[in-house]
Amino acid sequence: MEYLTFGKYTWYVWSSAALTFVVLGANIFLARRRLKLHIEKARRRLAAEEV
Amino acid sequence: MIPWFGWIALALIAVGTVGGLWIAPPDYQQLDAFRIIYFHVPSAWLSQFGYVLMAVAAAVGLIWRIKLAHAVAAACAPIGASFTVVALATGSIWGKPMWGTWWVWDARLTSTLVLLFLYFGYMALRAAIDDENRADRASALLAIIGVINIPIIKYSVEWWNTLHQPATISKLGKPSMNPDMLIPLLVMWLGFTFFFFAVLMVRARAEILVRERNKKWLRDVIGKG
Numbered sequence: 001m002e003y004l005t006f007g008k009y010t011w012y013v014w015s016s017a018a019l020t021f022v023v024l025g026a027n028i029f030l031a032r033r034r035l036k037l038h039i040e041k042a043r044r045r046l047a048a049e050e051v
Numbered sequence: 052m053i054p055w056f057g058w059i060a061l062a063l064i065a066v067g068t069v070g071g072l073w074i075a076p077p078d079y080q081q082l083d084a085f086r087i088i089y090f091h092v093p094s095a096w097l098s099q100f101g102y103v104l105m106a107v108a109a110a111v112g113l114i115w116r117i118k119l120a121h122a123v124a125a126a127c128a129p130i131g132a133s134f135t136v137v138a139l140a141t142g143s144i145w146g147k148p149m150w151g152t153w154w155v156w157d158a159r160l161t162s163t164l165v166l167l168f169l170y171f172g173y174m175a176l177r178a179a180i181d182d183e184n185r186a187d188r189a190s191a192l193l194a195i196i197g198v199i200n201i202p203i204i205k206y207s208v209e210w211w212n213t214l215h216q217p218a219t220i221s222k223l224g225k226p227s228m229n230p231d232m233l234i235p236l237l238v239m240w241l242g243f244t245f246f247f248f249a250v251l252m253v254r255a256r257a258e259i260l261v262r263e264r265n266k267k268w269l270r271d272v273i274g275k276g
Contacts, residue, residue, distance in 0.1 A: 003073060006083035012148055013072070013086045016141040020090040023137050024064075024246060027130060028057075031253040038260040042273045045264070 056249035063242025070235030078232075087145040089236060093243035095138035098166060099201050101131025101247065105173070106198040109191035121187040122262060124194060125177060126254035130247060132170035139163055150214050158207035159215035162200060169197040183262065 006013045071089030078085035105127035112120035142160065143153045154160065173190050180186035208217045228236070263269045 006072075006086060009082065009084040009086075009148060012084055012144050016087045016090045016144050017068070017072070019140055019144075020094065020137050023133050027133055027246075027250045030129070031250045031257070035253050035257040035260070038257050039273070042260055042264055042269065046270055046273055 053249055053252045056245050056252065060242050060245035060249055063238050063245060067235050067239030067242050070238060075232045075235050076229070081149060084145065084148050085232075087141055088232075089239050091138060091141040091145060092236060093240045094134045094141060095163070096240060097243055097247050098131055098135035098138045098163070099204060100244075101127050101134060102166060102169070102194075103198060103201055105131060106194045109194040112187060113191040113195070118187075118262060119259070121191065122258040123251070123255050124191065126251055126258050128170055128174050128177075130250050130254065132167060132174070134243075134247075135163065135167040135170060139167065146214075155214050157213040157215060158211040159204065159213050162204040162207050165200055166197075166204060169193070169200060173197070 004010075067089060072086055075086070075089075077083050105124045108120045108124035108127065111117055112124060139160070142163075146155070147153050173193050176193055177186050177190045180189060207213060208215050260269065
């Protein structure tokens, strides 16, 4: 487990890494959710118009 | 193309993280605290690159009236803002052990905070105007005017006395970093850039879907999909 520690700076390094990866993940999640939402909306509109 | 950019980004970020956290030697002065650079610098780079790209796209949209350019500008804003938050937060985390404080109102930090507010202002302005064309024009003007902040951020460490260190990597000069430390940083930088474009493409698609919702070509594409 020693390789997971960075001396007295462990907290600072890991919190920076965690924050960065959370934001990267959130970017992917939000962008994909937005795209899916608009694709669904467009499909529903199209289906409603066809009926 | 999006999966390619995404997977390349993921691979590069994974390699850069391993290189930065475990392979690069500790700094002689900052010891292991310097490893925050592998998250801070690529985020700070993208926060500024994202803004320049947004301003260029907005200018193209404004001058040549290309709607796709406005869509790209609108897609850049949330991604750029998120990287500005990361740059500010990781800088603050790095500042605590090195400077003894989370925040100082020095030129680099303050101008980066202004950048975040410019992103927020751009997004708020777009959201506040219902008419798409007017929103495009007004937000494009804000993006173009705000680009003046980018050279201020870049040269703030030279123009003013700041706690923030000067540039570590310079395209014109010799980098002040040891190659063992520099290579993982460049890998991270490249990975973050690929990541930015992967997310930008997804967001731009969503933006185009909203704008072109009444167009026949889009209905044909959606109908087929």
